[in-house]
Amino acid sequence: MASHPNKPNAIREGLDRIIAKGSLSFVFLIFLVGLVVNFVVAAITALVELEPKENYLSKLANEMWINVNFTFLGGSGPDHFWARVFIPITAILTIGVTAIIFAYTTNKLSDYLTELRKGKSPITFVDHTLILGWSNRIYSVIRELDTANQNQKNPVIVVFSNMDRGEMETLLKANLGDVKHTKIITREGDPTNINELTRANAPGSKSIIILDASSDSDATVISTILAIQAIDNSSLVPIVAEMDSDLYSEALEESLERSISIVRSNQLITRITAQSTRAAGLTPVLLDLLDFDGDEIYFGLATELIGHTYGDSLTAFEEAAIIGLRNSEGIIFVNPPGDTVIGEGDHVIAIAKDDDRIIFAGLAPELDSIKNQSRELEAHTYREPERILVLGWSQMGHNVISEMLPFLPPNSTLQVIADSRIADISGLTGDPFPGLAVTYTEAPTTVGQLADSVSGTRYDEVMILAYREGVSAHDADSRTLATILVMNRLFSVENNGVEPTRLIAELLDSKNLPLAKVASADDLVMSDNLAALLIAQLSENADLKPIFDDLFDIQGATINIYPIERYVPMGQGISFQELVAHAHSFGESAIGYRIDLDHREDAQAGVRLNPSKSIRFTPAAGDGLIVVGPATV
Structure with missing residues (x-):
């Protein structure tokens, strides 16, 4: 049987319960105590000052008003004798009530400002890019998103991490400087905690990016995805997450009915590094496709090409390099057979500076004789060991x-x-x-x-x-x-x-890129940057994932640079449109060329990605044609 507390304890517990209910309850209690004291003072004053013909209740109400006006509203106090007797009590009450309310309000305001500094307030923005977690890739991700937001109106990136907000702000400022086009907001909280995650307004975001600094386990990423699913199962907001485990990533992509793009960082770095060894100048091509500077991959509706073939589309766009098709059902085909017929609702997959540059310029029947040669690259019966x-x-x-x-x-x-x-x-x-x-x-x-x-x-x-x-x-x-x-x-x-010998170097931190250029390597692979670039791309357009998966997988179509003499004679001027036709005769989609003289000075300078079809140049020994096609040994 529970024992009854004594009166002091009971009063203390009662006060604790009132204070626990919030600031309004506490202020109301102080106000109520003030009214009681003022009522007692007014009752005594009215009784001793009562004239024979005066009504006591009327006198009490008047004294009560004078005291309340003096105590709470700062008005003038009563001026009779008894007022001078009780005014010290009223003055002490006035000072006490004011001090308590002021102190309490100040403390609450301080707590509120502290919560704001900690980033505990909820996000009220919508259509923001939400980044959950933290890793060294966050700086590259934000830089790329800022570039992508150049033409957006009031874009916002929200970073929600269990890192101290002050530390987040310091690191972002030190590593990013001034971000030109995007407002960055930080919030402190645990992305795996459903109650805390609701403050980030995940359902109202444009896309969600999940980063994780741990290279040993995907547990945090998995928990974060499940927490998002718990508060938002609408599947309308796409998720891009960084993971290493093939088993868990495939399970998440297949089991949850929403758009989830998993970026396997180590796998991506491995494949791009391996591809970079196959041809000089390939690294800048891959980086150009991944970042938001220069040319990117877009989808363009192929209305004018309905009934024509993929081979016809390759030379039909002046300022876009075609690398594949997406059919009306959304299925992606990178570098499909040239006789693939384009149907209603199909889109071309194009490399262009912007999606408004994918403009149909007309068919080129004069090149059909070149396209239809159906040649094959010469097989090497013997290759020198490397x-x-x-x-x-x-x-x-x-x-x-x-x-x-x-x-x-x-x-x-x-x-x-x-x-x-x-x-x-x-x-x-x-x-x-x-x-x-x-x-x-x-x-x-x-x-x-x-x-x-x-x-x-x-x-070699x-x-x-x-x-x-x-x-x-x-x-x-x-x-x-x-x-x-x-x-x-x-x-x-x-x-x-x-x-x-050609030198390929891997850097873990892209901040060291300027130093590497001074040191002078032929090709640089920046590990933290590669995954960040792909994460940023997929957060803006998740439909690109199967294209990148195909391009970076040796089992699918890959980007190659072949000696240009395999396609055309040296020393004769030729348009890039004609080069595209020659590449098509080998079953490839040409997307650019590399000039050897420029490349000797700077790996980036020698690459011409997506040049205009009408541009002309004279091939020389050492030049290469950049194509999308089957991987060759």
């Missing part, structure tokens, strides 16, 4: 070499030079890559030792891979930049046995 040098190592290195393996000629060799203190080289023992001879050398401590390790061999490819275990991203990139400088120094010294 020699690959890799400086630095991690699990990513194992993945990249595995991705390259199908394209390497028989009897190729791989030499790995790495620091075993910060790299697990156990996977290099035995026969890790069937058909590829592997040798491992411990990383030297001097330039001379490195020169001795690599001299005497003509390498030199890759500098970032260390990913045992060092920070900053330290790993510092090692990469130093290695680039050392290799370029060795390349520049004559008669040291180290021949100049």
Whole structure:
């Protein structure tokens, strides 16, 4: 049986309950106490000041008004004798009530401002891009979204993370500077907590991006997706999430009835790094398609081409390079057969500077004779074995070499030079890559030792891979930049046995890109940037995912750069439209070309992506045609 509290405790508990109900209850209590005290004072004053013919209740009401006016409204107090007796009580009450209310209001206002500084207030915006979580990719994602928002009206990005809001603001300002086109709002909270997530207004957002700094587990991302589903199962808002597990990502994409695009960061980095080794200049092409600067991938309704073929569409747009079709049912076909007939409701998949540049310019029947030649690239009966040098190592290195393996000629060799203190080289023992001879050398401590390790061999490819275990991203990139400088120094010294070779380097942090340009690598793969670019693209248009999946998968259509002499004779002027027709005769979709003289100075400068069909140039030895087509060995 519960015991009854004594009176002081009962009063204290009663006050606690009233205060717990909120500020209005507390203010009402103070007001009520003031009224009671004023009533007692007024009753006593009215009684002692009552004249013989006066009505007591009327006198009481008048005294009560005078006291309340003095206590709560700051009016003048009573001026009779008894007023001077009781006025100290009333004055003390006035000061006490005012002080209590002022202190309480100040405290509540302070709490409210603290909550605002912590980012605890709800989001009232709609059509905002909502970023849940935090990782080092967030800066690249926001930069890309800001570029995409150039022509939008009052765009907003909301960052909702369990990181301290002040720290978020500091990091964003330090790494982004002034964002030109987009308002960025931060809120502190747990994205996996349903009650806290409601403050982010996920149902009212345009798209949702989920980032996760953990490379060991996808648990946070999965919990966040389920939390979104719990508060918004309408499936109207697309989700783009960064994950590593194929099993869990496929399960989420298939089980939830909403648009979920999973970006597998490590897989994407592996595939782009491997593709970059196949041709000089391929990296800037891939980056151009992924970012919002320059040319992007769009869908254009192909009304004028109904009844015509995909081959006809390739030369029918002056300022757009066609790479595929999306049929009326939404199914994507990248580089389909040239005789594929375009039906009603079909769209062309085009590379263009903007979607309003996809303008039908007319058919080119004069090129049909070239298109219909149905040629094939010459098969190589014998290819010289390739020699690959890799400086630095991690699990990513194992993945990249595995991705390259199908394209390497028989009897190729791989030499790995790495620091075993910060790299697990156990996977290099035995026969890790069937058909590829592997040798491992411990990383030297001097330039001379490195020169001795690599001299005497003509390498076809030199890759500098970032260390990913045992060092920070900053330290790993510092090692990469130093290695680039050392290799370029060795390349520049004559008669040291180290021949100049194309150099591909991986950076973990894209902020170091300016330093890498000074160090001078032929092609740069920026790991944190690649996934961020794709995440930003899919948040703006989730329909692009199957296109990128196809382009980055060696089993599908891929982007290649082939020697231009395979298509046309050297030294004769030709239009890009004619080059497109020649590429079509090989079953490929041409999207640009690379000029070798420009590329020798700057990998980016030599690439011409989506030039006008009417532009003319004279091919020379070393130039390449950039095409979308089947992967070839």
